[in-house]
Amino acid sequence: MTSTASFLIVVGFDGSKHSQTALKWAVDEARQRDGQLRLITAWNKPPMAWYPAVLETAAGEIAAEESPEQVARTLQAEALKSAADGGVAATGQLVNGGSPASAILDAAKDADLIVVGSRGHGGFPGLHLGSVSTQVVNHAQCPVLVVRSKA
DSSP: OOTTSOOEEEEEOOSSHHHHHHHHHHHHHHHHHTOEEEEEEEEOOOOGGGOOSEEEETTEEEETTSOHHHHHHHHHHHHHHHHHHTTOEEEEEEEESSOHHHHHHHHTTTOSEEEEESOOSSSOTTOSSOHHHHHHHHHOSSOEEEEOOOO
8 A cells, every 4th residue: 555545445235234235334344544445245046945035124125036147237326425424435345256355355466455244144143253254264364353242
């Protein structure tokens, strides 16, 4: 980072409670550092048996009939609005396919900090650290903050 560049925080956002907490933390940090956010939302088309009846988001509910891409767009739009409401400049990037961790790491090549939640929607609920956050921590080229939600 040069002295004229803004402090850049990359945030992995999937709409989960943990990623919402990570976003709030990143907005506060960016505001204190006069920085900016780059929000990464990765999505894949899951098997039909996986689709939940309803996915709950901060703004309400999204019906399962919506495509995974539309769900990702809606989640990211909510996150970008949250950053703007917090007075922080933010850009968003939707990534289709591949691993969410790879998408975050690729987007963070010029970042000063990566912020992720400790767990997202997938995996095993009993784990303290999810697979995405574990991969990001182990492979990032900049500092990483893993944020846990209370209770």
